């Protein structure tokens with residue numbers, strides 16, 4: 606088995622590793638780099654029999670459309686739905702690639718390779734590590750994984766019953782340096798959200814990724830404990846709708862403590878794609894909260910938004926009572942080099958709560 610690291614060492618994200626054995630060649634992830642000074646690798650002339658996508662984060666799938674046309678792409682079914690959702694809400698065409706699903710822990714073959722996907726705990730849902738076997742060699746590729754999320758048991762199981770006789774291990778290590786004292790696990794994050802919102806006199810905002818399902822669950826549980834409503838946007842409501850493919854236990858727009866704030870631009874996407882959304886728009890409007898309602902009793906709400914929510918934050922922030930803004934994403938987005946991430950400069954300009962300076966959940 607020949608291993609070629611095309612991209613992704615000594616940097617966060619942008620991962621791409623080529624494996625060759627006999628007549629078969631496969632690619633592990635096709636990621637866009639996260640940092641501005643790192644150039645994407647050119648995959649357009651790469652002759653591979655398939656791409657394996659570990660999870661639906663841009664720094665692992667973002668270059669998949671640049672592979673030669675017709676290259677098969679293996680990815681979890683839910684992960685693919687979530688990528689579709691993002692494309693539609695961005696106003697882009699959905700990827701028309703030769704997609705193939707795989708199932709957790711069920712081995713499949715691509716030419717000379719046998720691949721076993723291991724479901725892992727990560728901030729993206731439907732995330733996998735891969736055990737890859739060929740020519741009597743065994744390679745384990747972790748994708749992105751962690752142990753402190755709501756599916757941490759998946760990591761514990763890997764430790765308790767380790768995969769034996771590995772010849773090569775590729776292990777993700779983005780957060781190796783981080784001190785996790787403040788937020789050792791997702792329950793601590795939930796507690797912190799609860800502490801922040803329970804006595805609030807104005808609205809609170811939690812800025813995170815709509816595809817970080819653990820974080821949405823934490824926000825929901827904190828709201829339930831504090832007697833508040835969790836407000837989500839249309840995109841987040843649609844992401845939660847996709848989760849119905851695998852579970853009925855994650856919050857959804859029709860749950861009692863959840864309301865949907867219908868942003869005009871997102872509603873336009875629903876109207877522009879009626880076949881894709883089906884009756885979703887009709888159902889969504891039963892759970893809507895209007896801007897006037899947010900302003901009438903702002904202390905009743907936690908708004909789960911993105912950095913682009915700064916307009917809405919600014920609407921509330923001059924009131925007598927403080928507006929809480931909880932930033933719950935990679936701190937690197939606030940370093941002033943991500944102008945393409947709409948709202949990052951505005952959010953970075955807010956004054957940090959002293960005890961949280963330099964920390965992130």
Ligand SMILES: [Zn+2]
Pocket residue numbers: 660662665727729749
């Ligand atoms: Zn990731």
